Structure formats: structure tokens, C-alpha cells
Amino acid sequence: MSHLALICPPYASHLRVFESLAEQLVARGHVVTFILPIGATLRLQHPNIEVCLLEASPALAGRPIAGLKRRLTPALIQTVGDLTERTDRLCQQAPGLLRERNVDIVLGDQMEAGAGLVAAHLQLPLVSIASALPIDRDTGIPPPWLGWRHDPTARGEEHNRVAENISRWLMRRHNRAIAHWARQWGLPPRFELHDCISQLQCITQTVPGLDFPRTSQSAHLVPVGPLRSSMDEISSPVLDASIDPARPLIYASLGTLQGHRLDIFRLLARACRRLDVQLIISHCGCLTPHQAATVDATRVVAHIPQRDLLAHCDVCISHGGLNTVLDALSAAVPILAIPLAYDQPGVAARLVHHELGLQLKPQNLTVARLTSALEHLLTAPNYRRQALTLSEEIASAGGAMRAVEHIERTLYFQGSSDAREGFDEVLSRDTCAVLLETPHTPSRHGCP
Template identity: 45%
Template structure:
């Protein structure tokens, strides 16, 4: 079978889709990535094709991607809407020319559902980030609210979704225009264009809030290519000092001020500190961080096996890698679904969270003392890590995608006509 993979231009999402494509190839299937124009180079070479769609260079995440505050959120929403428009405007011809027979698309890219419905193709949703499948008891993933299925909690969640709908209006309007341009019913927002077959999620139940929604979600754990992030370390950790690994991800690694605060707390406690800024700092900026090592990239899974604590922005991939290694995490969320990841770390007792606003060395020091001194954090992280080891990862994801699509093609696809009468 020939799968089209609709992937947004974020490095962590591209790595997850590459792992799925490799697992599909091992099962005898072909894959073609559909990327925004100018973003195909983000996908590494492998047993797959890469096609681009859109007129001109569709926006990559900018240097200010994931910035906070009202204007930052609106800018991020506008960029996302423009990427969707680009994929829809050129994706029909690209997918037809490639001859794909089914799609797998990131939940955050509604172009997948739009294109698949127009072309009559079965498709599966992939939650590279926290799943957005609706459930009244779950707060929106971009909020750090705890799980609360009481009457008050459900009311608060409704309020959060209402405000989110206002902020996402630009994207909803783009989805509506795209649907009409394809001759489809103009449904609502992201959630309305998820696959009716189900969602494959990197967030496995052992790490998530309890899900009681009606949609099918299969949590398979991190989607990793063989050996991903497991190269040897370029240094020898000091076994006499607990080691802290700090990373703020590929989009937030420029926040040198946060790294300095973390470094000050580690120095007070005489902890080793390794910082990975993912290429977002200059050499001069990196030199201002008082750490044992400040570098661009490290093999993260190997690094975490040597660490005692992970300090993270709350990116899902980093959090799951920490759990896989049985390492508790201190989350300092910044944007996207990072607040929701932080809330899940706290919910399961596998980590702590701090606000990045007015972050102080005292606050970081106190959190590190707890994470290092209270054994429950390690045991809870290890329990989630054990579940990750049994979840199946990319292999199970590929098996499930194959099974869902094959069953759909043999039975009831397409489920309901969405064309405009």
C-alpha cells in the first residue's frame, strides 16, 4: 500500500513520521511525505519520497514560533492557518500524481482530513503532540490545569475551550474556506477533521490523563527510528556528582536567561549540568551559562540514561525520553502543549513544574532538591518507562495503521459523504 504522510514542519514531528515510515517500509508499504513548500528538506533521507505543496515558500515556524502572550499566540495561529492553506491548495494534485492510497496525518494539520475526504481516501490521525481528541473531562492540552472531572472542573474546561475557539478563529476560518474550495461541508475546527478511524498517539495511557471520550485512541509510546538518540556521549559524566540535563527543545533553545537560572541552582547544589540548546545560541551566549557542558545537540536518550534529573520545557518527546530512562523531570513550560505535558508529569508524580515567569534560582533549587531526594519521583518515572517499553512504538503504530486502513477499505469507507449538496 502507498501511504501519504502529512507532516507539519517541526523537527520532532518529522522524526516521529520518519520512524512510522520506516516501520511501514519494513511491512512492505511505500510512503510519500507531503510537506509545505520549502520545508521538504526537514525530512531526512530514507526509504520514502518527499513532495511539497503550496505556492511559494509556506511559513516555517519562525524564530518567534511558540512565543507567548496574545500577539504571539495569534501569530502562531496565523502561521498554522497559512500552512494549511498551502497544503490544501496544492496537495490534491500532488497526492493524485504520487498515487497514494491512504493518508496518515498529524492531528495539528487539518489539511489531512480535508484532502482525504475530497479524494475519498481512508486516513488515520497521528498525535505527535498531546492528543486533541475531544473529552469534556480533559482540559485543552495547552493549559496546565490538573485533571478534574467534577462539575466545576467540567465547567472550567468548557470555558477554556471557548476562549481557545476565539483565539483559533483565524484557523477555523481558513479550514472553512478550504473545505468550500474542495466542495466539502464547512465543518468547524481541528477536531472536526480528525480521522473517524482513530488516532495513533505517542502519549500512552500511563502518561496521560484518564480518557473517556468516544473516539478511538491507541497510545503506542514514542515513535523512534532504531538507534535514534542512542549514540555514545562525547564526554564522560562524573559518577560522583548527580547530573542534570537541561534542554528547551528545538524552538525554545534560545532562552539563555532560563538556562542561566538553572545553572545557578545547580551550582548551589554542586550538581553536574549539561545543556543542549539545539543550535539556538551563539557561542558568546553559550559561554555565559555556568555548566559543565553547553552544546547544540546530544544523543538525548543516551544522555538521559546518565542523568539524575531532566529539566525541560515540557516538550512531549523530551518528557517521554526522560520517562523511558526512569528520570524525573522538572518542567518549565513555554508554549504549545508544553503546559499540558507538565500537568501530566505532576499528575503521575513523575515530576514537578515551575512557571517560567519570574523563574528564580531558589525555585529551581527547591524543585531539584525534591526530585533528587524523594524516591517516589524516580519510581513513578520508572513505572511510566516500563509502560513505554511495552507499548510497541513505531512497529505497533505501523501494524495498527495497516489494520485500520485495510479494514476501512474492505468495509465502509468512506463512512459519510461530506460533499456540499
């Protein structure tokens, strides 16, 4: 039995990914401790799952944002500030918690720099989890928060380098925190988020058929497809008598952070009325009942079992969040992406690149453009055909079970002798054989 620390942002989409890993790890006999900011909640309850909530540090509260306010949007200021505070909080409090629990390995979300810093400080192996698009640097791929098309030419690579430099400038407050803790703990110099992800192994939900072509720089990426918990599965039907199976059905969701976009939902409803198609909207609890009642869709709900509903749909309208996109493609449903923030422009660009869907920019949304895009997705067969091909790739990717097997492989070859001794109780004979036949290559960079 091994003890694993799981560290991820307090966002629902990231928490669901880590819950799926925890569920599989506990089923295989491991002990799991979540290290989360205060206010984060888990659905899982099990004697072998512990949740440690990090308290906000008074020293960090209200810290100035070093001149960024005059030049950056409030949303970006808030995002950089949140990242910086979480990194500082993790580095202040997590080492003691992990030492007390004799943790064997750290599973860290790629967006939590503190996970990599703490693992290096405690000399623990680190496996990074790409809940969103992988941030692993690749000269042929633009940063994931840009909606640029894939350009493998020298000019494209130069554009990508410029974009990385701009991103580095925008993230400089967070980068200063990373550099501070690396110096504080006597680690090799680390300057940005990319320097804090594992060079041993990064598990990603993004399968190759959804990503831009990557080079050998990303050879340590392990694509496993959607990481989903059994808690997401239901047995009751998701459609009621108001849904006509003979008419096209469209599902729309803007995720848990953008579900308040009432203006977009109203436009979607008007476009679907023009096409005489059915529209089910999930606002993820972000609208009041009064606001929801003003949207003229077939159904407007706070929550709905997304994967089960998508099995009945013809098109999915999404903000480009990776979890929703993977759920739709798993059901072979093409996507109209309306990217709003974070890595969503990058996801939308990949959908267009692989002819898995279309995208419209939120600032250019009109009923006419929405109607045209939806009509094209409903009638052009290539999008459904491409989505069907990708659904087969996703189905064979392995999911949480394959991810846990790779985590155990890293633990076996990089963990302590005590952790390796416990594998006789945890692993099957066949899995042990795979581990022994597949030695893991040490990091080229000396990072955890």
C-alpha cells in the same frame, strides 16, 4: 505494496515522529510520500520515500490577520497565521499531488487540518498522528495548551467547555479557512481543527499513565509510546572524563524552538552550582558559541544524543515538549518542567498529576525556587518510583512497529481493493490473521 501520504508540520519534533513511521513502513514494503512546506528537511533517504515541498502561494503572502493584532500576542498571531497558511497551501496543492501518485491512505498530524480535509475530499482513509498531546475532545480534560489540573467534577467540565469556547475564538481565523475548504469541496460542515482529525483511528505517543483519565469519547486513540527512528540511536559513549559518576547528573533542554532562552539556562546553571550537581545543557543550536560560553554549566552543547544521555541522568529539566518528556520517562528519570508554549503546560500538568515531576512557571523562575525543586526531585523517592513504573508502560506500548500495524489494519479494511491485494506481499501470515480477526468499526461521524 501500498502508497501512503505523510503530512505533518515542519517542526523537528513532528518530523522525527513521522520519519520513524516512514522508516517502518518502507521496511514493510510500502511507498511513502511526504507532503511538507518548502524549507522542511528530512534525514531519511530511500528510493521508496519521496518528499514533495509545497510552494508558498503569492495569494496568501501578507494576508491580513483580521483584527487579531490589537488583541493577541505576536507569538499567538504568528502561530494562528502559520496554521492557516499551511491549511490553505495543503488544500490548494496536495489533492493534485496525491491523485498523481495514486495514494491509498493519508497519515496526518493532528495539528495539520489540511490533511483531514484533503483526505475527505479525495475519499481516502485518514489515520491521525498525535505527535504532541492528543487534541481529541473529552469533556473531562482541559485543552492541552492549558496547564490546568484534572478536575472530573461538573464544575471542572464546565470550566473545560469555557476554555474550548475561548480556544475557538482565538483560532477563528484558522477555523474560517477550515470551513471555507469544507464548503468548497461539498464536505459535511467542519468548523475547527478538532473536526479534521480521524474518527477511525488516532495514533498517539501519550500512554495512559502520562495522560489524564479519558472517557469513551477517546476510544479510537491508540497509545503506542514514543515514535523513534533507528537514526536516533548511537553506539559511541555520550559521557566524557569530565563527568563524575559519583555525583548527580542533570540534563536540561528547552527544545528546538525555545533553545535560545539564555536567561533560563543561566538560572539553571546557578541553581545546580548551589546544589553541587553536574549539569549538561543542550541548546539545540539556538545559542551562539559566545552565548553558550556565558552559561556556567558542566557542559553546554548544541546537540547531544538525548536518549543515550538520559540513561545516565538523575533529573531532566525540560520545557515540557512531549518527545523530551517521553525520552526522560523511558529512562525512569523524573522531570522538572518549565512550560513555555503550545501543549507544554498540559504536559507539565500531567507530570504533576502522576507525581512524575514538578513544574515551575517561567515567569516565576528564581535560583531559590529552582534549587528547591531540583533538591526535592533528587531526594524524594516517589518521583523516581513513579517514573520507573511509567518506563515499564512505555516499554510495552509497542512504538513505531505497533503504530504501523494499526495503520495497515486501517488500510486493509478501509482502503481500495488494490491496496488490499498488495498485502500478501507486505504482511506476515500472523499479521494477516490479526487483521482478519479484528474488523475495524466504521466512524460514527462519517469522517475519514
